[in-house]
Amino acid sequence: MIIRHANESRVAPGKASNFTGDAVGDSVLPATDGVIINTVTFAPGARTHWHHHEHGQILRVDAGYGLICTHGRSPEPIRTGDWIWIPPGERHWHGAAPDSFLTHTAISLGSTVWSDEVTPAEYEATPSEKKDTTDDH
Template sequence: MRKLSRSATTKNPPELFTGDVWLDPIASPQEGDQRMTVALVRFAPGARTAWHSHARGQTLHVVSGIALVQSRGEVAVEVHPGETVYCPPDEEHWHGAVPDAFMEHLAMLENGDDPATTTTWAEHVTDDDYLRAHHTATGA
């Protein structure tokens, strides 16, 4: 066993995120066959990822606030603190905070065989699509 050093908080890049999003790494792949990556991700109100997919899927566990999560072609869902969502391998999705509150979630995934292709990024979620998803998920 060894204690891992703490990595600094980083702000996620605007090429992949809309709004302010910060990431605190918790676990990253170590030697051998271990592939797990875990991060605490904080989203400002209205902030969100671009559409993306993961080679081995992704699990999201909401710690605080309310998340919106949507898979391509499906209706967005609200995810509350203590709730967990799983996005299967290669399923395009996005996730972020509702418009009026911060949100934090744990993002958990396994690196793919080629770590460079673990996450495949696509286009940004437009403001109109985000607001439509929010209204659909909340019934507002």
């Protein structure tokens, strides 16, 4: 059993090699049995580099507004309260919108493979609009 008390200091800046812009991470649970849990706060416009996870990743948006993008698609908006499942091996990035901070909790399963920086053109691509499905029933 591992207990991480709320008052333990464990905040560190995001690794420059894996992020564009200012991001601060809170290592909620270090690598334990192939599971890593981090809470990350992104300044407006900050984002991860392209990456994928061996066994997938779960994101919970704790505060703010941001973007997430799977390779080959347009960025999708993410907001406070959203949960996101990223399947194993899916190349993606995530971070804050240009005009908002974003805090999310990331549960990463297995190893993370980091890749190249997200270009400004990739980041600035028009986000997809999620269809409102409340009227489809």
